[in-house]
Amino acid sequence: MTGLPEPRPPAVEEITAPAAIAVMIVEADNEVLVQLHAALSHIWDPQAFSTLDGLDGARVRPGRPLVLVLGPSQATEETLERVADLLRDTPGSGAVLVVDQPSAGVMRRAIRSGVGDAVALAEIDGELAPAVDELAYRLERELAAAAAANARDRPPAHRGPARGFVTSVFSPKGGVGKSVVAVNLATALAMRSGQPVAILDLDLQFGDIAVMLRLQPRHTFTDAVSAGDLLDETLLRSFLARHERSGVYVLGAPTSPSEADNVEPASMLRVLELLRTMFAHVIVDTPPRLSEVVLQAVAESDLATFLLSMDVPSVKNARLGLQAFELLQLPMDKVLMVLNRADSRVHLAQHDIEKALEVKVDVSIPSEAVVPQSVNQGSPVLVEHPRSRFVGQVFQLADLVMARAEEAALQP
Template identity: 35%
Template sequence: MARILIADSSEDSRRILREALEFEPKLEVVDDVEEGSELAQLIGPLNVDLVLLDQELEGADAVELAGRLRQQHRHLGVIMTGRSPSVGDVRAAMKAGADDYLPKPFQTSEVIDSVQGVATRVEQRRAQLAVHDVGGPVAAKVVSVYSPQGGVGKSMLAANLAVVLARESGRPTVLVDLNLQFGDIDLMLNINPERTVAAVIQRMNQLDAELMESFLTLHEASNLKVLAAPARPEYADTITVFVVEKVLQVLRERHTYVVVDTPSFLQDTTLTALDHSDEIILLTALDLLALHNTKTALAMMQKLRYGPEKVKLVLNRSNADVGISPEDVEQTLEYDISAFIPSDGRVAVTSVNEGEPFVLSQPKTQIAQSIRRIAYQVMDREEEFLDEGAEPGPSQPSGGGGGGLFGWFRG
């Protein structure tokens, strides 16, 4: 589905465009703005595919803005709009990178035809960017999301992270649900897999990148592909270390980003995934049990010679006021925190219940922005995220820590 942002200073024009597009099943208007100063900051956070940009938009040189947006977001479709445009207006818009020009007053059929045509072009751009970047091909990266403590939001992070990588990198991305007994990624993404990782076993001798595609399920809203966990817990024992190694090896061939949602308990298949990962996101939270288990996990990873360039510590619910601060966490674990995810139970629970990742349904929230930042760290593009001026949300609780039980644990 193409996500559309309307930028027009006229309230009537914004309304007409919304009404023209509201019943098109593959088009979604995610927001509208009336000033140019708002536009650039929303493209990334709202995962915008296409902008309808009025040439007389207040607070901006629309032609210059169109060119800048196309440079920053190479997949982006831009349709310029304007009243009685001259040949020079149209030529300037096209030279800046606009895909089409819609004259006012709008005709519904023309709006739909133009938007659908440009949306198709955006899909083609994404496909091309998925193969090669300006700087050449990007090496595949396997990113495992792990936590030794259940209930800290590991699968939530894995699902939303993978969706952001799929949409905003413009590169093929796959999410592997390695919670072999009770995987729930399919529920979080509201998908119905016809085949799971258990089906791979029967074709191991023939398994290659092309055959692997038949075992993947597409999440249409993000273009993310998913290798789902077995449908029944008893199938978990059939997934061996060899199967995990082969699956990750084959997925690397066609996917730039392979995100693995691992179980909390350590077993051979989990360790295999961690061994074959380029990066491990180690998730913890502000409670004693989670921190104790995280300390143990870090000690184990250090014995396996996983360095800080591989293991990134992420603190979830980082602004919870529970008497423990992020500084306490770093001091106790003797490890730097790479990223913070603020607490937002309402957004997270609603996302799970509705089967829609909050990075899509609630992209402006602090929790969604914090996960976007982690995704940009994975892509080695964090500076680009920071240049947007987005606020990832508070990282710390208001109260300090270090006393009580936590002081005892640290000591």
């Protein structure tokens, strides 16, 4: 490989396709195009084009890394100039050039057009995937930094008639990962959407969202409730704590468990209603106990993510939880079933759970050591270990939530 930047050389076998990287190959020679595709398709799902024009119709989702793999036929002055424009106009994009023979002239042109790396055609089997992976890794970090800066520069403002989308994270069982999923889902939504995101910690007795983000909020949910009719956007904003790295805002749980006792559902709903006028996404973390306040919050949500874990008590509790949803007349199309720690070594398999509960799991999240590590560091896994499988699956969940939010925004 004729590497332009300093490479971080991962072994090919350790690369797993992270969440959602778009890889697009451009090459005029069909035979070479097939070779390039074969060198990448075991990891990604590349789209192949014979000319740069084909990219016009390609679907590029904003907020995701786009890696262009340019075949040897694309190394002309004219094409590389177009590539330079394209890279400049597409945030989070980069290119790897595959060359027949690395020559000083070609390399100079490639550098000028912003191509991030070059690989010799003879070496593509061993070197192209690591080069794409390396570039995607850098682009992911750039996008995350840009999204955080964007959220920092744009404090939550009144969003007019549009209502924020409320997603509650729910499970009738304790310790299944609700709070971890709430924190990381909020971070993923902030990164992907570039819009303001808040977490409401409704675990009023033992809420730990602030701890998971190493925040020490001076005000909590109790202040918002106590403000009664005086609560408006400005006052509520002053009660929120902001997590710098992700840009996510938090309304923390009360500091003393006894404060939870006298919260009326109506007071909670007023706070939630106001949050959804200020934020594009509001994530509600809930305790394992089903209280009137929790049930009301779930009923008020646009979407409830129902967390399951792979053990028999969890399945039994899940049945009770689903019955509670029925009582709330919450239709199942407003529920996403999420299986956490899906690969834990237990006797149950995903299909046993799906069969027992008569539901389909929408996203399964693996068990990984980086999760408790990040919790202990007080930082989202997305920030600390952006390439983990856990993060890939959280992004998948975030994509489902965003798709639902888009659908909801289209409803009259």
